[in-house]
Amino acid sequence: METTNQGNNLTYRFPKNFWWGSAASGPQTEGAAATDGRKASIWDYWFSIQPECFHNQVGPANTSNFYHQFKEDIQLMKETGHNSFRTSIQWSRLIPDGVGEVNEKAVAFYNQVIDELIANGIEPFMNLYHFDMPMCMQEKDGWESREVIDAYVNFAETCFKLFGDRVKYWFTFNEPIVPVEAGYLYNWHFPNVVDFKRGALVAHNTIVAHAKAVEVFKKLNLPGQIGIILNLTPSYPRSQDPEDVKAAHIADLFFNRSFLDPVTKGEYPRDLVEILRERDLLPTVEAGDLAVIRDNPIDMLGVNYYQPRRVKAKEEPAPHDAPFMPEHLFDPYIMPGRKINPHRGWEICEEVIYDIMVDIRDHYGNIPFFISENGMGVEGEVKFRHEEGFIEDDYRIEFIQEHLKWVHKGLQEGANCLGYHLWTFMDNWSWTNAYKNRYGLVEVDLTNNFKRTIKKSGRWYKRLSENNGF
Template sequence: MVKLVFPKDFLWGTATASYQIEGAWNEDGKGESTWDRFSHTPGAIYQNQNGDVACDHYHRYEEDVKLMAEIGLKAYRFSISWPRIFPEGRGKINPKGVSFYERLINKLLEKNIKPAITLYHWDLPQALEDKGGWLNRDTAKYFSEYASFIFYKFGDMVPIWITLNEPFVNAFLGYAWGWHAPGKKDLKGAFVAGHNLLLAHGLAVQAYKEGGYNGNIGITINVAAVYPYTNSEEDLRAVQVQDAFENRWFIEPIFRKKYPEVIWKILEKNYLSFDFPISDFDIISSPIDFLGINYYTRNIVAHDESNKFLGLKRIEGPNERTEMGWEIYPDGLYDILIQLYRDYKIPIYITENGAAYNDKLENGKVEDNKRIEYLREHIKRAYFAIRDGVDLRGYFIWSLMDNFEWAHGYSKRFGIIYVDYDTQKRILKDSAYFYKKVIEENGIEE
């Protein structure tokens, strides 16, 4: 067996998000978030479940960090709950919220685990949503104030910063399609929200750079490699459109100071015109240190006249699917890494990659062989990308533990740690032991 050995300082980690694991939704002075409001709306979430308790990480973080150390994690990516710090989104600071993250960061550093902080993973303070949320340009300014405070508190303790997680999902699932908080259905609004999210990102990057901190700052974008159903000219154009819409819409303004032309033309054709100030793009394109990508699956697309907006449809691939219904396609990770590095020449982190399966706890164990296979194949593609010239710095599994999976509630398990939601007992799955070995050996057998 050939051993695929990763670079010496490669960061092996796992990822979580505040609303999905913390619980304590209204404790110790925390303000209401859009996800608190949305998940308390009847019919919004699977079986009307919510994140009120989630994994109770707010009270059990010490135990959770101990488990991270047992697995041997080099890094842990987590998000800060904005309304836990600023209950009203701005103004008055909640010291108990600040203290929680301070204790968590110190505990991670004690165990030699690098904290990687995401400033915003979708839980906007409801007080700001009441003023328009991401449809309100001022929210970008408030985000910058919040970010500046967090940098001031933790900038010297934390080496890796991510401004936003998946702005595409927040903008379109939250504001266009209504599947996520705040549950709005306004396509034009989604593009406005997306622009204001990018503006918030740029302002936070500027604040970080001006603060002279020692770490690195970037953004995390969800990506899917896109392939044509046939090699017809129409299907190849559909690939270009899908790639521009889902992958590039939030990347091009950062690196190229403009939105992808192909989507801009579609917007104009559909009488959706936007007059974003040109000076915004100077802020949005503030230089970042890395690009974070979340990869789970690919898209196969074909031309489709009946889709009046993008003019395409998605085709189901032939491979096995995860519990989310997502096709398993590891080669897509390699392909997208090669494409993004070729186009933007920037260090990359895989900030999420993983799979949901119907895990069963039997005799105190969880044998999740399918997840192990999924991780193994994707880690191999990450290695091949490095071998072929991509400056890939780290790999974070989604997720550290089973948690509240947004609109799916607790019906989907992504964790390498099993959570019994009735007792809050944590059990390392076989995939956690697999990952422990990968980390120890800094590599994997081909």
């Protein structure tokens, strides 16, 4: 993988067979929420009782209409240079009651999507859970329930058996820490519980569900690989002062290593266990849990990277009677002069992607991984419309390029990175933000029958993929 200006004027070349594509999810793109036997997820239910919690009161009923337009969309993927694409199978569509009968109309839909991708030279990557707990399972206490773990493992096995002859890359969960943070700590998402100990149980049970799904996959002897997709947000201390460094280490334990270590190394970080034990916050661990986690490491890792986390030593102790939060052990730190995406309020710091790559290389056995999400959400993109009708999103092209320069550097230094997936292929519905920020290579016009128009970035992405570099 040489760096050269020769041939094609490429400065950054990527390895042969590098994955270029994008990531999306079933609940954020399919729509057809009450069509062909699908039943409610927690998102449908939450929107039905509190629509005011969603930007412009836009709910998940139609999202981006992929259910009806997938053939057109897959052609557009081809036109934007995709050789791979990740989406998810919705549990509430495939097994609408959580357990029991499989919905044949859902089987037909996912078969058509998979076959259409393959027919167009696009490798399907399939994820099984993207924040979308079926409401009937949440009524049984969601990830706090062992019954729900068993139901999820049954769902996973059903998917492997139905689609595993063609899908070679499987992922158990996308960003499993997000339902913990959003649903059980910070009161951002349904079920709006604020209770660290319950959150810790949700996290542990999710990891057990993941490990049991990996175990089932291996027993089926399918010709593929299985992993998980984690959003890694490296923690940086304000300074090299020992108290700041310790604060960053603690933040890293909670937000990265809590999931990364058990799925790769088969055990929880000991210092995290100690912190929770001291405070009587350890979740209930049942017989066999630690063994199934230990014995079922992943084949490959998906890494979602958006922003770093910056912290400093705690300045004021937390109130004595306040329910525990990770932030009782460190304070957030806003770095002066940082670059920011004003639409999302997130810091843009491209070289962090390189730090993640080096960390995986040096501390996680250089496990095969790929950048499974990275992207830029922008509000009001219509103001960048070119007179010829497409969105002229040079900022997105620059964002991708600046991150890929650091991916390239990590590759040159031996990191085992297999590809890059942008979030996302087309503008999609983003949970409580709905369509506030747009992330796609392709514009979706919600006012005009979900009309698709490739943005400038989509044309550029095709050249990137064809040239395998830029």
